[in-house]
Amino acid sequence: MESWTPMFDAVLLFREALYGALVIGLACSVLGVYVVLRRIVFVGAALAELSSAGIALALWLEGQSLMLGLATHPIALALILTIAGVLFFGAGGGRGRIPPDATIGVTYAVAGAAGILLISKAAVGEAHDIFLAGSILGITREDTLILLAVAVPVLILHVVFYKEFLFVSFDRETARTLGYNINVWNLLLYFTLGLVIAFAMQSAGVMLVFNFLVLPAVTGLLVSRTMGGVFLWSIVSALVAGLIGFTLSVRFDLPTSPAIIAVSGVLVLLAFLVRLAQRR
Amino acid sequence: MTDLVRFDHATLGYGRRAVLSGLSFSLVEGDFLGMVGPNGAGKTTILRAILRTLDPQAGTVSHAPNIRFGYVPQRDQVDYNFPLTVVDVVLMGRYNRIGLGRRPTDRDRDLACKALDHVGILELADQPLSSLSGGQKQRTLIARALVGEPNVLVLDEPTSGMDLVSTTQILGLVRELHERDNLTVLMVSHALNEVANYVQRIALVMNGGFRIGPVDEIMTQSVLSDMYGIPVEVDSFNGHRIVVARRDGIVDADV
DSSP: OTTHHHHHHHHHHTHHHHHHHHHHHHHHHHHHHHHHHTTOHHHHHHHHHHHHHHHHHHHHHHHTTOOOGGGGSHHHHHHHHHHHHHHHHHTTTTOSSSOHHHHHHHHHHHHHHHHHHHHHTOTTOOOTTHHHHOOGGGOOHHHHHHHHHHHHHHHHHHHHTHHHHHHHHHOHHHHHHTTOOHHHHHHHHHHHHHHHHHHHHHHHHHHHHHHHHHHHHHHHHHHOSSHHHHHHHHHHHHHHHHHHHHHHHHHTTOOHHHHHHHHHHHHHHHHHHHHHHHHO | OOEEEEEEEEEEEETTEEEEEEEEEEEETTOEEEEEOOTTSSHHHHHHHHTTSSOOSEEEEEEOTTOOEEEEOOGGGSOTTSOOBHHHHHHGGGHHHHOTTOOOOHHHHHHHHHHHHHTTOGGGTTSBGGGSOHHHHHHHHHHHHHHTOOSEEEEESTTTTOOHHHHHHHHHHHHHHHHHHOOEEEEEESOHHHHHTTOSEEEEEETTEEEEEEHHHHSSHHHHHHHHSSOEEEEEETTEEEEEEEETTEEEOOO
């Protein structure tokens, strides 16, 4: 029992970071169900890279003494680039001669590279891997409150308009014939996704945000056969992965985001085994 | 007969590109109309104009004020990876009546079950949609269209990819809904032989042309040869019309 005490003390020491990670996990795991079911997993990744490019741009501008107040604040630029991506992908961008997945790939690669290039030349820039691994242990109470201020309205919106988001995702043509404005609902879905990604990216980094958008939803889809069950299992697995991964990273001095992702991966594997057992 | 949808010299298309022009016809109350043509001929374009999701570029497409569509999309338009039960899917047909942000009530669920009973698959209500056969999936989508209490049932390629038994059962169900419930039905298909033996009128959409009339008027050698652009024969077998294309003495029944 005594050997656990230092671990709990260490977790308590970083509890603000844990709360932040859990808020990000909660919001991303709900939106992730749509991301996975609508097969827009890489739109999520591209939006995360756009967000990181925005942060890098702000840091580079700061290094060049070109800060223009709030307009060049990292979160503002992250939001601007992410929302631009939301408008592009949400309105069906790239449906022309170039296949949509190629457009997503171009966005992902260019935004990712631009972010790294900008941060490498930013005087105030931190390590490059901030874009991949994030700096989740640096989350403060203020950060968590900001994340809550974004996540709670987004989640309420998704609870209230659950059937609308479900219908336009499941069968857009029929929804259109029943009077639903598909473009508006798609944009709203993408907008909430972009909003959560832009704010989560500040502290969680591309890798962890992408993990929370995909792996918990996959776990949910493997375990449950109803939409309610999928959402529930997605949320539970994100929170469990966040809690266990965070605790293990503190106990064994591991990088936090990869530890959380590793636990998410184990949960997917367990869910897959459950699915196999259900089939027999 | 009341016109439910009326096309008056309508030009339909996307952007600046016109797909069909000079369309003038009506879908009348009590109609059982089959719209037939190859893929890419413009059937879906006309369908969208009928369903009010596409405005004409020129001319008018007018709708009766009390019109309520029940739309059955092509089966592959629906994503079967969604973990939804059959009754979940049928309930979607009432979403626009339930209102934004509101949840389905017990009455909505009762109506969904009645619709499933109506198409003969009530016992599948709680089954996952993905576990159903092609014919059962189609019945689910028809039930979803019916639960909105429509006066026009619109089916887009309802038998596409189905075997002979399922095709016969689905077309029989559609005819039954037309006769028993006095529903106006518009059925879109690329298979003339299937549609011709069930509907009352046929609209042919092909090679940029459009022709509509009673089955007897359309199912003639001269009309079909003219529309298809190849020699066509129309025969009868046990009361069923069969259309065959004749190419250099070889009969091809794939029209």
